[in-house]
Amino acid sequence: QVQVVESGGGLVQAGGSLTLSCSTSGGSGTFSSYAMGWFRQVPGNEREFVASISWSGSITYYGDSVKGRFTISRDNAKRIMNLQMQSLKPEDTAVYYCAVGAMLRPGKESSDYDYWGQGTQVTISS
Secondary structure (H helix, E strand, C coil), rough: CCEEEEEECCEEEECCCCEEEEEEEEEECCCCHCHHHHHEEECCCCCCEEECCCCCCCCCEECCCCCCEEEEEEEECCCCEEEEEECCCCCEEEEEEEEECCCCCCCCCCHHCCCCCCCCCEECCC
């Protein structure tokens, strides 16, 4: 079982920046064998894909709405994944979830992932 914990959420003005972090622990495999991703969800809406990264960090995918503004990265030695968010917009407001999957290539679907954090709230004021 992999434990997943997000941090870094908060309230930011539009145009500002914020960095989310995801730390993991546990699991039978090594951290570097997991692909990871970020999803976000607004109440009443389906969970939306934000970004994902392969085990090595060499492959990254981004949702269309965040492409060019968000950057995903990971540090396998520290078992941490980050999401740098820039040029934030009010429509980026959501609960952001970190996801971990026992696969080498990153996925874009919620069903691709096996472990989830509790989420961290990001609120962008206009």
